[in-house]
Amino acid sequence: VERREAATGETIWEHSLGETGSISGAIASQDGRVVVFKSSAEGGRLYVVRDGKPANTIAATFDEVALSNNGNWIAVTEDDRLRLYHTEAGSRWSHTGDDLLRYPCFAPDNDRIAV
Secondary structure (H helix, E strand, O other), X not given: OEEXXXXXXXXXXXXXXXXXXXXXXXXXXXXXXXXXXXXXXXXXXXXXXXXXXXXXXEEOOOOEEEEOOOOOEEEEEEOOEEEEEEOOOEEEEEEEOOOOOOOOEEOOOOOOEEO
């Protein structure tokens, strides 16, 4: 993947994010410093790029993914599970709901997650 300057098309940064799989989407933090790429590589991966440099690769299966406004947290839903990851430290906690969980969303203060 690569990031380019919108006005000139000049490459700002470029990274190879795995040897297999495909990128199915990306989410950026509000300030644009953190980008999380969703990938099917090796059963599911979240590639975290912070300030143009690879910061972490998180092994995760997912249906939906959300990134906190400050770029520090990733919420993932899969079936009836909600998982929270820190973008640098990895897995923090997991919760199993009573039914299908979808569309995770962080509160503006990053302290709560709605599904």
